[in-house]
Every structure is written in structure tokens, then in C-alpha cells.
Amino acid sequence: MNIRVFALTALMVCAVPALAQEYKAGALLIEQPWSRELPAGLLGGAAYFTVHNTGSQADELVGASSPRAQKSMIHVQSSSDGLMPMHHAPALAIPAHGEVTFQPGANHVMLSGMEQPLKAGEQFPLTLEFKNAGKVEVLVKVQPADTQASHGDHSGHRGGLAQP
Ligand SMILES: [Cu+2]
Structure with a gap:
């Protein structure tokens, strides 16, 4: 292999996108959006990700929408043991x-x-709206059901899912 071919090959290998998906909006970085496959018949779910604010101005997540679901709402849960009910928040501060x-x-x-339950391996678009x-x-990647198993699943949340 001559040096040019080698250099080109190295470049191509390096150009393969990293597994961690990152999206940029202004001073914000949104990392690794994911979701979890839920039991069949449950026509809802939740999307997870990390938002980094690299700027010196606070921002707020003020809304979300996806063609995959009729409703996308910001939910907060104040205790990590899953005992506190989650509730809808109109906005969430990103310091x-x-x-x-x-x-x-x-x-x-x-x-x-x-219309269809989330399937492991599928990806769907989610639009996040920030105040600033x-x-x-x-793109939200759906992971198998056993990913990061937690007490804070949505089993107590079916009533909320059934609301119009
Ligand atoms: Cu919820």
C-alpha cells in the first residue's frame, strides 16, 4: 500500500461517525437521544438525552414534538426512586x-x-424547542427493553398515556 492510499484509508476510518450522536443548537449540545422499547400494546414511551449548555446564558426547554407521537410533553420526576409521580412541566431550565x-x-x-409501539432498533425524529x-x-434511537432498567418506568403512567 503506498502512502497516499494509506492516508486515504486512515481518513475514511476517522470519518466514520462516532457512535455518540450529538446535535447542536446555539450554545446547546444535545447528546445521544434514546428511548426504550416498552411492552407491546403500550402506545407511548419516553425520550431521553443530555443537554449541555456551553454558553454563559441560561436556556429553557420549552417544548417537544415528534411525528411518531400525537403528544410529546416535558415530564419531570423529582425523586429517583420512582415513587414520586412524574408530572408535566411547561418548561425546564438548562443552566x-x-x-x-x-x-x-x-x-x-x-x-x-x-399508532405503533416503539420497537428496538428503530429511530424516530424528535424536535426539541429551546427558548433561546x-x-x-x-434522531431518537430505540434501545431494547432491558436497557438501564430502572424503577422509574412508565408502568404507573398508563392513565396519563390514555388521556387525549
Ligand atoms: Cu412521563
């Missing part, structure tokens, strides 16, 4: 130079009103 993690048992974007950074579309 300056801070980081907010959306994960099972804590903050999440609640998705409800789906504006809208950004991310």
Missing part, C-alpha cells in the same frame, strides 16, 4: 455552563398517542 440529563426515573420527554437556542431536530 448556563450546566447540563441536564433526561433519563429513566427522572426528566424525560413523554410520548403518547402512537430555538428548535433542533434529533
Whole structure:
């Protein structure tokens, strides 16, 4: 292999996108959006991701929407043991130079009103709307049901899912 071919090959290998997916909106970085496959028949779910604010100005997540679900709502859960009920929050602060993690048992974007249940391996678009950074579309990857098993699942949340 001559040096040019070698250099080209190295370049191509390096150009393969990293597994960690990252999206940028203004000063915000949204990392690794994911969701979890839920039992068949449950036509809802939750999306998780981490938002880093690299700027010196606080921002707020003010909304979410996805073609995959009729409703996407910001939910917060104040205790990590899953005993506190989650509730809808109109907005969630993203502190300056801070980081907010959306994960099972804590903050999440609640998705409800789906035509088909979430399947492991599928990806779907989710648009996040921030007060300052504006809208950004991310791709949410659906992981198998046993991923990061947590007490904070949505088994107590079916009533909420059934609401119009
Ligand atoms: Cu929820």
C-alpha cells in the first residue's frame, strides 16, 4: 500500500461517525437521544438525552414534538426512586455552563398517542424547542427493553398515556 492510499484509508476510518450522536443548537449540545422499547400494546414511551449548555446564558426547554407521537410533553420526576409521580412541566431550565440529563426515573420527554409501539432498533425524529437556542431536530434511537432498567418506568403512567 503506498502512502497516499494509506492516508486515504486512515481518513475514511476517522470519518466514520462516532457512535455518540450529538446535535447542536446555539450554545446547546444535545447528546445521544434514546428511548426504550416498552411492552407491546403500550402506545407511548419516553425520550431521553443530555443537554449541555456551553454558553454563559441560561436556556429553557420549552417544548417537544415528534411525528411518531400525537403528544410529546416535558415530564419531570423529582425523586429517583420512582415513587414520586412524574408530572408535566411547561418548561425546564438548562443552566448556563450546566447540563441536564433526561433519563429513566427522572426528566424525560413523554410520548403518547402512537399508532405503533416503539420497537428496538428503530429511530424516530424528535424536535426539541429551546427558548433561546430555538428548535433542533434529533434522531431518537430505540434501545431494547432491558436497557438501564430502572424503577422509574412508565408502568404507573398508563392513565396519563390514555388521556387525549
Ligand atoms: Cu412521563
